[in-house]
Amino acid sequence: MRAQQTEMKKPDNPAKCANIREGKFLRTNYPEAIWYMTIKDNVQTEYFNNGKDYIKSTLVFVDDCNYKSIVLEKSDKNDPAQIGDVFNNKVVETQDNFLKIQSKIENTQFEVVYVKVK
DSSP, rough: OOOOOOOSSSSSSSSOOGGGEEEEEEETTTOOOEEEEEEEETTTEEETTTTTTTEEEEEEEESSEEEEEEEEEEEETSOOTTTTOOOEEEEEEETTTTEEEEEEEEEEEEEEEEEEEE
16 A cells, blocks of 8 residues: 655644544545545445445544544455454544544554545
8 A cells, every 4th residue: 555645734733533433535546436435423434446345344432533443344355454453543634624544553554645525
């Protein structure tokens, strides 16, 4: 996975972490047909391949800006994510509808930028 380098010109201070708790999200460099994500009632569902494939995770909020996502189910057996995988996530920056998330699983850490579309 390649880290996204998206600088936020005027980040919110403090970050608006609550924006991650519910909505529909896209990634800045992916068309919606390739990837989008919904979050509702502490369930995160990532959709791939025009929505044909998905990964569903439960979210456990440690505090306002830190949460764990635990993979519950997936449709593509070849996807590297495994049921039971735990990702530790932190909202590091927000601006308008953009959220920069730092995600960590075991010894791998990466950043993604989500755009909240609803």
